[in-house]
Amino acid sequence: MHGIRGRETMKDCHFSHFNIAGFTYYEGAEIFEQLAIGALLTMRAEPENGFDPYAVEIYFQKFKLGYIPRNRNQDIHKFLTLGHDDLFVVRINRLSPDEHPEQQIGVVVKIRAKG
Numbered sequence: 733m734h735g736i737r738g739r740e741t742m743k744d745c746h747f748s749h750f751n752i753a754g755f756t757y758y759e760g761a762e763i764f765e766q767l768a769i770g771a772l773l774t775m776r777a778e779p780e781n782g783f784d785p786y787a788v789e790i791y792f793q794k795f796k797l798g799y800i801p802r803n804r805n806q807d808i809h810k811f812l813t814l815g816h817d818d819l820f821v822v823r824i825n826r827l828s829p830d831e832h833p834e835q836q837i838g839v840v841v842k843i844r845a846k847g
Contacts, residue, residue, distance in 0.1 A: 742845035744821050748808070749840045752790055754798035756833040763795050764829065764836075773822040773839060775800070777812035788812060790822070790839065797837065808841065819844055 752760070760767075774791045778799075781787035786809040788800040800808060811819055826838030 742847060744842035744845050747820065747841045747843050748800075748804055749825065749838065750801050750804045751835050752798040752837045752839060753801040753834065755836060758798050759795040760792075760797040760837065761833070763792065767792060767824060767827060767837070769824055769827060771824045773797070773824065775808065775812060775817070775820065775822055775841075777809050779809075779813060792824075800839075 755761075771792060776789045776791065778787040778789050779785060784799075784802055784805070786802070786806045788805045788809050790797045790799060799805070808820070811817075821842045821844050823840055823842075824837060825840040828836050828838075
Protein backbone atom coordinates (compact mmCIF):
# COMPACT_ATOMS: atom_id res chain seq x y z
CA MET A 733 0.00 0.00 0.00
CA HIS A 734 1.34 3.38 -0.89
CA GLY A 735 0.58 6.35 1.28
CA ILE A 736 1.28 10.05 1.16
CA ARG A 737 4.58 11.01 -0.55
CA GLY A 738 5.46 7.41 -1.33
CA ARG A 739 5.63 6.26 2.30
CA GLU A 740 3.82 3.06 3.12
CA THR A 741 0.92 3.34 5.50
CA MET A 742 -0.51 0.51 7.51
CA LYS A 743 -4.23 -0.09 7.67
CA ASP A 744 -6.25 -2.36 9.89
CA CYS A 745 -6.56 -5.79 8.26
CA HIS A 746 -9.76 -7.84 7.95
CA PHE A 747 -9.70 -10.89 10.25
CA SER A 748 -13.29 -12.14 10.43
CA HIS A 749 -16.93 -11.22 10.03
CA PHE A 750 -20.09 -12.84 11.35
CA ASN A 751 -23.56 -12.31 12.79
CA ILE A 752 -23.85 -12.02 16.57
CA ALA A 753 -24.97 -15.36 18.02
CA GLY A 754 -27.43 -15.45 20.90
CA PHE A 755 -28.67 -11.91 20.28
CA THR A 756 -32.18 -12.96 21.34
CA TYR A 757 -31.06 -13.78 24.88
CA TYR A 758 -29.19 -10.63 25.90
CA GLU A 759 -29.60 -6.84 25.99
CA GLY A 760 -29.50 -6.05 22.27
CA ALA A 761 -33.24 -5.68 21.80
CA GLU A 762 -33.40 -3.02 24.54
CA ILE A 763 -30.69 -0.88 22.94
CA PHE A 764 -31.11 -1.73 19.24
CA GLU A 765 -32.08 1.88 18.44
CA GLN A 766 -28.74 3.08 19.86
CA LEU A 767 -26.72 0.86 17.53
CA ALA A 768 -25.28 2.18 14.27
CA ILE A 769 -23.12 0.90 11.46
CA GLY A 770 -19.52 1.63 12.41
CA ALA A 771 -20.18 1.53 16.17
CA LEU A 772 -17.28 0.14 18.17
CA LEU A 773 -17.83 -3.10 20.03
CA THR A 774 -15.67 -4.95 22.53
CA MET A 775 -14.97 -8.65 22.97
CA ARG A 776 -14.28 -10.64 26.14
CA ALA A 777 -13.22 -14.26 26.40
CA GLU A 778 -15.51 -16.29 28.63
CA PRO A 779 -13.51 -19.48 29.38
CA GLU A 780 -15.90 -20.54 32.17
CA ASN A 781 -18.81 -20.80 29.70
CA GLY A 782 -20.40 -24.23 30.22
CA PHE A 783 -21.52 -24.59 26.60
CA ASP A 784 -18.40 -23.49 24.73
CA PRO A 785 -14.85 -23.38 26.17
CA TYR A 786 -13.89 -20.85 23.44
CA ALA A 787 -16.83 -18.51 24.04
CA VAL A 788 -16.24 -14.82 23.28
CA GLU A 789 -18.83 -12.25 24.40
CA ILE A 790 -19.63 -9.16 22.33
CA TYR A 791 -20.49 -5.85 24.04
CA PHE A 792 -21.70 -2.43 22.97
CA GLN A 793 -20.60 -0.15 25.78
CA LYS A 794 -21.77 -2.02 28.92
CA PHE A 795 -24.51 -3.98 27.13
CA LYS A 796 -23.98 -7.62 26.20
CA LEU A 797 -25.22 -8.31 22.68
CA GLY A 798 -24.29 -11.99 22.41
CA TYR A 799 -21.34 -14.06 21.22
CA ILE A 800 -19.03 -14.75 18.33
CA PRO A 801 -20.47 -17.85 16.62
CA ARG A 802 -18.87 -21.11 17.69
CA ASN A 803 -17.36 -21.77 14.27
CA ARG A 804 -15.49 -18.42 14.33
CA ASN A 805 -14.34 -17.94 17.94
CA GLN A 806 -11.34 -20.20 18.65
CA ASP A 807 -8.54 -18.03 17.24
CA ILE A 808 -9.93 -14.82 18.72
CA HIS A 809 -10.43 -16.56 22.07
CA LYS A 810 -6.77 -17.61 22.12
CA PHE A 811 -5.55 -14.07 21.48
CA LEU A 812 -7.88 -12.60 24.12
CA THR A 813 -6.88 -15.12 26.80
CA LEU A 814 -3.21 -14.30 26.13
CA GLY A 815 -3.91 -10.62 26.86
CA HIS A 816 -4.06 -9.32 23.28
CA ASP A 817 -7.42 -7.58 23.66
CA ASP A 818 -5.94 -4.44 22.06
CA LEU A 819 -5.11 -6.37 18.88
CA PHE A 820 -8.61 -6.15 17.42
CA VAL A 821 -10.94 -3.42 16.20
CA VAL A 822 -14.54 -4.63 16.25
CA ARG A 823 -17.37 -2.72 14.56
CA ILE A 824 -20.94 -3.20 13.46
CA ASN A 825 -20.99 -3.52 9.67
CA ARG A 826 -24.66 -4.38 9.15
CA LEU A 827 -27.96 -3.73 10.91
CA SER A 828 -31.01 -5.57 9.60
CA PRO A 829 -33.96 -4.96 11.95
CA ASP A 830 -36.39 -6.92 9.77
CA GLU A 831 -34.32 -10.12 9.84
CA HIS A 832 -34.53 -12.95 12.38
CA PRO A 833 -32.82 -11.74 15.62
CA GLU A 834 -29.81 -14.02 15.04
CA GLN A 835 -29.25 -12.29 11.68
CA GLN A 836 -29.83 -8.67 12.72
CA ILE A 837 -26.30 -7.51 13.52
CA GLY A 838 -23.28 -8.11 11.34
CA VAL A 839 -19.85 -7.59 12.86
CA VAL A 840 -16.44 -7.14 11.29
CA VAL A 841 -13.24 -7.85 13.22
CA LYS A 842 -10.00 -6.30 12.02
CA ILE A 843 -6.47 -6.66 13.30
CA ARG A 844 -5.27 -3.26 14.45
CA ALA A 845 -2.30 -1.88 12.52
CA LYS A 846 0.74 -1.38 14.74
CA GLY A 847 1.79 2.15 15.33
